[in-house]
Amino acid sequence: MKQVLLLFLLLPISAAAQETKLSVPYSITTLPNGLTMILHEDHTTPTIAVNLWYHVGSGSEKPGRTGFAHLFEHLMFEGSGHVPEGKFDELLEKAGGENNGSTSTDRTNYWINVPSNALELALYLESDRMGYLPDAMTKDKVDGQRDVVKNERRQSYENRPYGMAGIILDENLFPPTHPYHWPTIGSMEDLAAASYEDVLEFFKKYYVPRNASLSIAGDIDPRLVRALVEKWFGEIPGGAAVAPVDAPPAFLAEEKRLMMEDKVSLPRLYMAWLSPRMFAPGDAELDLLANILAGGKNSRLYKRLVYDLQIAQDITSYQSSSALASTYMIIATARAGKTLGEIERVIQEELDRIVKEPPTRREVDRAVNQFESSYLSRLESVGGFGGKADQLNAYYVMTGNPDYFNEDLARYRAIDPQDISGYAATTLRNDARVVLSVVPNGKKELASGSAKEVKPQ
Amino acid sequence: MKNRFVLVVFSVAMLVHAAMAQKPDRSAPPEPGSAPEFSVTAIQKFTLPNGLPVFLLEKHQVPLVQINLMVRAGTAMDPAGKSGLASMTALMMKEGAGKRDALTLADDIDYLGAQITSIAGQHAMAVRLQTPIERMDPALALFADIVLKPTFPAAELARKKTERLTALLQWRDEARTLGSIALNRTLYGDQHPYGIPSVGTETTLRAMTRDDCAQFHATWFKPNYAALIVVGDVTLKEMRQKLGAAFGSWKSGKGSAPALTAIKQVAGREIVLVDKPGAAQTEIRIGRIGVPRTTPDYYALVVMNTVLGGAFSSRLNLNLREEHGYTYGASSAFDFRPLPGPFLAASAVQTAVTDKALVEFMKELRGIRESISEAEVERARNYVALTYPSDFQTVAQIAGQVEEMVIYQLPDSYINDYIRNILSVTKEDVLRVARQTIDPDNIVVVLVGDKKIIEQPVKALDLGPIVGKTIDDVLGPAPVLEDKK
Numbered sequence: 001m002k003q004v005l006l007l008f009l010l011l012p013i014s015a016a017a018q019e020t021k022l023s024v025p026y027s028i029t030t031l032p033n034g035l036t037m038i039l040h041e042d043h044t045t046p047t048i049a050v051n052l053w054y055h056v057g058s059g060s061e062k063p064g065r066t067g068f069a070h071l072f073e074h075l076m077f078e079g080s081g082h083v084p085e086g087k088f089d090e091l092l093e094k095a096g097g098e099n100n101g102s103t104s105t106d107r108t109n110y111w112i113n114v115p116s117n118a119l120e121l122a123l124y125l126e127s128d129r130m131g132y133l134p135d136a137m138t139k140d141k142v143d144g145q146r147d148v149v150k151n152e153r154r155q156s157y158e159n160r161p162y163g164m165a166g167i168i169l170d171e172n173l174f175p176p177t178h179p180y181h182w183p184t185i186g187s188m189e190d191l192a193a194a195s196y197e198d199v200l201e202f203f204k205k206y207y208v209p210r211n212a213s214l215s216i217a218g219d220i221d222p223r224l225v226r227a228l229v230e231k232w233f234g235e236i237p238g239g240a241a242v243a244p245v246d247a248p249p250a251f252l253a254e255e256k257r258l259m260m261e262d263k264v265s266l267p268r269l270y271m272a273w274l275s276p277r278m279f280a281p282g283d284a285e286l287d288l289l290a291n292i293l294a295g296g297k298n299s300r301l302y303k304r305l306v307y308d309l310q311i312a313q314d315i316t317s318y319q320s321s322s323a324l325a326s327t328y329m330i331i332a333t334a335r336a337g338k339t340l341g342e343i344e345r346v347i348q349e350e351l352d353r354i355v356k357e358p359p360t361r362r363e364v365d366r367a368v369n370q371f372e373s374s375y376l377s378r379l380e381s382v383g384g385f386g387g388k389a390d391q392l393n394a395y396y397v398m399t400g401n402p403d404y405f406n407e408d409l410a411r412y413r414a415i416d417p418q419d420i421s422g423y424a425a426t427t428l429r430n431d432a433r434v435v436l437s438v439v440p441n442g443k444k445e446l447a448s449g450s451a452k453e454v455k456p457q
Numbered sequence: 458m459k460n461r462f463v464l465v466v467f468s469v470a471m472l473v474h475a476a477m478a479q480k481p482d483r484s485a486p487p488e489p490g491s492a493p494e495f496s497v498t499a500i501q502k503f504t505l506p507n508g509l510p511v512f513l514l515e516k517h518q519v520p521l522v523q524i525n526l527m528v529r530a531g532t533a534m535d536p537a538g539k540s541g542l543a544s545m546t547a548l549m550m551k552e553g554a555g556k557r558d559a560l561t562l563a564d565d566i567d568y569l570g571a572q573i574t575s576i577a578g579q580h581a582m583a584v585r586l587q588t589p590i591e592r593m594d595p596a597l598a599l600f601a602d603i604v605l606k607p608t609f610p611a612a613e614l615a616r617k618k619t620e621r622l623t624a625l626l627q628w629r630d631e632a633r634t635l636g637s638i639a640l641n642r643t644l645y646g647d648q649h650p651y652g653i654p655s656v657g658t659e660t661t662l663r664a665m666t667r668d669d670c671a672q673f674h675a676t677w678f679k680p681n682y683a684a685l686i687v688v689g690d691v692t693l694k695e696m697r698q699k700l701g702a703a704f705g706s707w708k709s710g711k712g713s714a715p716a717l718t719a720i721k722q723v724a725g726r727e728i729v730l731v732d733k734p735g736a737a738q739t740e741i742r743i744g745r746i747g748v749p750r751t752t753p754d755y756y757a758l759v760v761m762n763t764v765l766g767g768a769f770s771s772r773l774n775l776n777l778r779e780e781h782g783y784t785y786g787a788s789s790a791f792d793f794r795p796l797p798g799p800f801l802a803a804s805a806v807q808t809a810v811t812d813k814a815l816v817e818f819m820k821e822l823r824g825i826r827e828s829i830s831e832a833e834v835e836r837a838r839n840y841v842a843l844t845y846p847s848d849f850q851t852v853a854q855i856a857g858q859v860e861e862m863v864i865y866q867l868p869d870s871y872i873n874d875y876i877r878n879i880l881s882v883t884k885e886d887v888l889r890v891a892r893q894t895i896d897p898d899n900i901v902v903v904l905v906g907d908k909k910i911i912e913q914p915v916k917a918l919d920l921g922p923i924v925g926k927t928i929d930d931v932l933g934p935a936p937v938l939e940d941k942k
Contacts, residue, residue, distance in 0.1 A: 020520055044518050046493035047847045069841055082483040085861045087780070094836040095489045096843020115843045118489035121612065128483060147782025153804045154737040155785045161630040186792070219493070235480045262734060265626050265935070297563035309562070313623045339938030362568070369570035373589050379519050380851040 003359065018412070022375060026392060027222060033238035034210030038392050038402045041218040042382050048218035049383030050112045051408045052130075053393045055213075055275040056206035058186075059105045059179030059324065060244045067149065067186010068194050070103040072202055073225065073328040076110065077101070080125075081132025085141070088125055089301055095121050102385065105180050106245075106323040107397065111390060116219040120228055127232035130212070133203055134283040146191055153185045162313045162319035162438050164456035168260060169272045172434045172454075173327055178250045180325060187457055208239020210368035212328065217389035248276055250325050252432040259437045259444060259451035265314065267446045270436040275328040275427050278321035278398055281424040284411040286328055288376050290317040291367035292331070292359050297410055300350050301330070310450040311338040325399070328427060340437050340448035345358045348430075349429045355425045371412045375405060474847065478576050496845040498871045500859065501693050503703050507557060509680035512859050513687045514698055516852055520590040522689030524597065526604050527583040527860055530677035532655035532716050535795075539669060540650070541657015545617065546670045547577040550584065552613035555602035571596040579650065580795050581864050582677070590690045594625060594699070595767040597872060607674060609667040609867030616664050622936040625659065628791035629928050629935060632733050632905040633805070635739040639931045640730055640903045644744055644799055648718045651798065659936045676712035680704070685860045688852040720797055722746045723899045731931055732908035738784075739811040740803075741907030743818055747800035748749070749794035750865050756878045757886035758791055758894065763837035765789050765825045765886065765895070766802055770836065772821045777804055783814045791894075800894060808907050814913035815902070819920070822897040829891070834884045842879040 012286045026040045077099075079085035092099055095118035103112040112122040157163040167183045174181040214233070216225055252274055275283035294301045294317035305312035313333045320327050331342050382385040395404035436454075437447035444453065501513045532543045540932030566573050571588035573596075581638040585603050588596035628634045637653055657665070685704070687696055723745045748758065759767075766773035766789025777787040781804045792798035801821065806814040848854050862871050876906065903918065904911060916923060929935070 020591070042518075045846045045849050047850070048497055083486070086770070086775070087486075089768075093488055093770050093840040094766055096492065096839050098844055098847075111845055113844075115562070115846065116493050120487040120844075121489055124483070124487050132483075137550055141868060144779065146784050148778055148785060150807070151738070151783070151807055152785040154807060158737040159632060159805070161627070231481050264630050266623070284842070297568040298560050298567070302799060303560065310619065313620065333627075335619070335938065336626060342778070366564070366568045369592075370567060371570075372570070373521075373570035375588075376519055376521050377587070377851065377853075380521070382850065383847065 003017060004194070006209040009237075015454070020036055022409060024379065024388060024392065024405055026402045028402060029226065031209065031230065031234060033234065033236055035233055035238075036396070038213065038396055039220060039222045039225055040215075040392055041220055041222065042217060042388065043219050046116045046219045047382060048114055048116050048119050048216065048220055049127060049387055049389035050114070050119070051217070051383070051387070051389035051393050052110045052430065053213050053397060054108045054125055054207055055085040055211050055397065057104045057106045057108055058182065058184040059184070064190055065194060065198060066182040066190040067184070068190070068198060068202065069108055069430050070184050070186065071145060071149050071191060071194055072199060073101050073103045074149055075107050075137065075141060075199060076129050076133065076305055078141045078145065079136045080129040082128050083125060083136070085136070087307065087383050091121060091125065091393065093314040097122060101386070102160070103181040103184055103263065103290035105184060109347070109393070111384060111387070119220070119225065122397065123228055123232045127236065130207060130209065130233065133207065134200050137196065137199055138437055142194065142196050145242060146194065149185070149193055150188060153191075157185060159306050161269055162262060164262070165260065165270055165436060165438050167455055168258065168456060169270060169434055169436060170285070170328070172256050172258065172327070173272055173274055177248070179245055179247050180250070180322065184349065195328065197413070199422070200426065202216040207244060209233065209236050210238045210240070211242045213393055215389045215393040215396070215402070217387070217392065219403060239322045245324065247324050252434070255297065255431055256434045257449055257451040258434065258454050259439060259447035260456065261441045262438050264304070264438065264440050266333050266336065266442070267437060267439045269343055269448055270434075270438070271344070272434045272436070273328045273428050273432065275319055275326040277325050278323060282427065283319070283321055283326065285415055285420050285423040286319045286427060288364065288367045288412060289354070289424055290319055290328070292363050293317045293354070295367065295370065300354070301347060304350065305332060305343060311335055311346075312343055340446060344435070344448045351424065355421055359422045364415065364417050364420070368412050368415075372409060375409045379405070394424065458633045464595055476937045491671055492843055495857055495876065495913050497849060498867065503693070503697060505680070507705060507707055508682045509683055509685060509704055509707065509708060511685045511687065511696070512702055512863065514855055514859070515692060516688055516855065517690050521852050522588060522593055522691050523856045524586045524592050525583055525686040525856045525860060526600075527581050527684055527686070527863060528677050528679070528682045529864065530682060530712065530714070531578045531580045531582055533579045533650040533717065534677065535650060536715055536885055538661065539665065540653050541621070541655065542665065542669055542673050543577040543582065544655050545614075545621070545657065545665060546673045547575045547582050548617055549609050549614060549670045550575045550607040550674065551605055551609045551836055552617065555606045557602070559610070563678040566596070566599055569596050569599075571599070574824060575603065577655065579655070581860070583860065585853075585856070590601065593691075597699060597703055601930060604678065605704070605707060609670045609674070611667045614665070614667045614670065618665065619938070621656055622659060622938055624656070625932065625936050628932060631859040632736055632738070632740040635731055635733070635928060635931055636742040636905045637902050637907070639729055639926065640742040640744045640801060640901060641799065642931065643727065643729055643901045643903065644723065644746060645720065645736055645787075646718070649720065650717065651720070676710070679707040679710045679712070680707045682712070682912060684863045686856045688856045688859070694757065717796070720746055723901055724903070726898065726900055728902045728915065728921055728923045729926055730796055730908055730915070731903065731905040731926045733930065734903050734907055734909070736808060736906045738805045739808055739904050739911055740805050741811070741818065742801055742803050742823070742903040743900055744799045744801035744890065744903075745798050745896065745900045747791045747793070749795060749797050751795070754886070754890045755793070756888045757839055757867050757882045760834065760837045760879065760882045761825070761887045761891050762789055762791055763841055764829060764833045765821065765891075768840055772825065773802060773804070773818070775823055777806070777814055781810075781813070781817065783807060783810045783817070807937070808910050811904065811906060811911040812918055815915065815918060815920065819897050822895055823902070825891045827893055829884060830942065831884055834882070834887050838880055838882055844874055845879075855885075880905070900928070
């Protein structure tokens with residue numbers, strides 16, 4: 001097939017509304033074994049993205065086995081019944097393919113991007129590890145990836161400045177019984193305890209077609225792809241349905257003020273709240289609030305802390321939305337000689353202000369316009385993390401509708417400024433939050449207010 | 458909320474097939490057929506009346522446009538004693554332009570949902586705009602102001618200086634950053650721009666004035682040093698008119714680049730140990746002087762590096778991660794530039810196995826010179842060549858490819874010939890360039906880690922003299938930032 005870069009206009013612009021209508025046409029099928037399949041054609045480049053979600057993440061882990069879902073993800077690349085160790089990557093590289101995977105609290109995703117001639121190879125490899133992983137599993141492989149994951153923890157958390165702060169925050173935002181209490185990377189102790197038998201048990205329970213959804217996007221002929229998916233995945237027994245993770249709603253009944261020492265030069269303040277789960281009322285409003293507070297030079301907190309007062313080096317605010325609950329963050333690093341206390345006072349003033357009076361129309365439009373642009377650029381790539389195949393899968397899992405792009409964006413377009421203040425008032429409460437000061441070693445006095453010392457495990 | 462109808466396509470024939478569910482033959486992986494052809498539609502070129510060249514690619518899938526303006530000047534043009542000037546100038550171009558002050562400019566860009574970035578590389582600077590097509594006109598006006606009429610307010614420079622000095626302070630915390638800076642400094646010395654951090658030092662930053670920035674901009678932001686790259690949902694006809702109106706009155710001029718000191722290849726082995734007490738890992742950087750981007754061996758080097766450390770199945774990653782579990786990943790790369798940039802091999806390894814990891818690094822750096830299999834070369838070749846089309850999905854990716862063509866004056870056929878050029882690299886080419894460029898007897902090894910644990914075991918390897926360094930040696934003394942009013 002001859003491929004050029006000039007093809008279709010997928011996105012007609014609605015002139016009347018002056019709003020771009022986003023649309024990612026798809027088809028959805030459920031195989032008899034329960035595997036969901038979503039297909040989307042995009043012939044921009046001769047590339048196909050194969051994206052598989054297993055509906056299990058660190059939230060499903062047992063006590064004493066934190067980090068297991070992620071360790072298991074690593075083992076998925078180490079060979080399966082018909083694919084010797086090392087061949088998964090070798091075969092894909094030889095075909096011009098790339099691959100990766102990631103684990104969150106709610107799900108584990110795997111993606112393979114291949115040139116369009118190598119789709120069947122990708123399906124063969126992906127189906128072999130779904131159907132035959134245990135045939136090739138050994139204690140040595142578990143030990144090998146255990147060492148790799150421990151180094152991932154060292155590299156991404158322990159040896160990174162402020163790297164343990166996120167773990168401390170989740171431990172304090174969520175009660176020990178809540179599945180978001182512990183980190184996806186796991187503790188060193190639990191990683192050491194993970195066994196070969198755990199791997200087999202986890203695979204049998206969670207890595208079954210009925211607990212997975214497969215999204216394929218790119219340079220495809222949908223009829224051909226359906227037949228190939230049926231060929232390679234159809235034989236795999238569907239397995240038992242997995243009950244959704246059951247968790248009582250998380251809530252904080254107090255303000256926790258914490259302090260942690262780290263090998264850093266400058267102190268950093270973290271303010272964290274529990275917020276509505278993804279797509280629940282308030283979720284979109286708080287996303288906009290984060291942009292109004294700290295997105296861009298003229299945002300409220302950036303302008304005051306970094307631009308006018310120059311007491312902070314940086315300011316970040318974002319909501320991290322998940323299936324069971326979300327967290328809302330404000331993070332600021334102090335300039336040398338400036339205190340976290342004065343930074344916190346300014347943040348508090350701005351929170352009090354936005355609760356009392358809604359943001360201006362221009363502030364809201366500025367935020368919505370930035371969201372609109374980001375939704376357009378999200379339609380450019382088919383593969384990898386955040387490509388269209390991944391997004392179709394995410395929307396399917398969260399809403400039942402893979403092409404939820406326009407509905408998702410419409411949430412932001414419809415927001416009334418008053419609602420942003422309303423959700424700021426109910427969510428960003430002073431009496432239900434975690435305030436963490438990370439201070440340079442030996443400088444505990446730099447914490448904001450009186451704070452209880454915590455030490456990362 | 459309105460929910461879209463979910464289209465369920467369910468073929469009866471497939472159901473029947475599934476019911477019979479015969480097992481597919483898994484004894485051998487399916488062989489991919491011949492690779493799909495890939496080509497990019499011709500880059501359309503035109504020149505504005507003042508000589509400014511424009512490279513344009515139409516791409517209509519998503520209503521976005523990317524417009525990059527680049528000039529052939531960068532941090533390598535920092536005048537003597539003014540390191541950091543090019544990168545500060547790039548930063549300052551967004552701190553006020555035309556009639557807008559810094560806050561108004563930022564607010565107006567954000568309001569359009571546009572993104573404008575301004576950065577300096579070693580030999581090129583770029584101002585890059587991405588905007589929804591329906592807001593292109595106002596976004597282009599802001600973009601042109603930033604390129605042509607930055608105002609460089611002194612108060613904004615004072616802010617940016619403190620921000621940078623604070624960043625220099627924060628770098629002291631980051632083992633990765635320390636490793637890269639220590640390696641570059643050891644390879645290129647304190648006089649060459651490749652050897653010193655391009656953001657400048659405390660001394661040069663404190664001495665910098667808004668006139669320095671204004672003069673650097675006035676010297677190099679000229680149409681005779683510049684090119685415009687446009688990719689997206691546009692046509693040549695409309696862009697000729699719009700770009701002509703925005704950039705047509707821009708006047709040429711002549712700048713002079715400072716002479717650079719000669720680059721000398723590493724002779725012998727040197728181990729630089731930067732102490733980071735209590736570090737959970739050691740950051741390893743092993744490097745030497747590489748080769749310029751213009752080398753005729755470019756494609757062979759890309760394939761060779763893929764075998765050594767440029768893919769998951771590369772020798773370094775399979776050895777240090779998969780076989781030994783010393784690290785989360787190990788890799789190598791040539792940093793291709795107009796002058797010879799560094800070659801480096803890198804990893805972050807658990808502190809206790811630093812010496813063992815070094816032994817494996819040395820083994821692989823030696824091994825790549827000794828033998829290489831046809832299968833490895835074929836895999837690396839295919840990996841590089843056949844993943845190439847996926848780098849052309851976004852307007853920003855495509856514009857980036859064209860930037861590279863402009864900087865290195867690559868031929869028009871470069872993109873469409875790329876795959877063939879990679880696929881024609883032979884095993885002999887790979888071995889030859891490995892022997893020419895990888896030499897473990899003449900390298901610099903930088904270790905950033907806990908000296909009291911790693912020094913003795915590393916010394917016992919007898920790789921060469923160990924030079925102990927402090928963070929001050931690498932970055933200079935910590936900037937004094939408190940109460941300097």
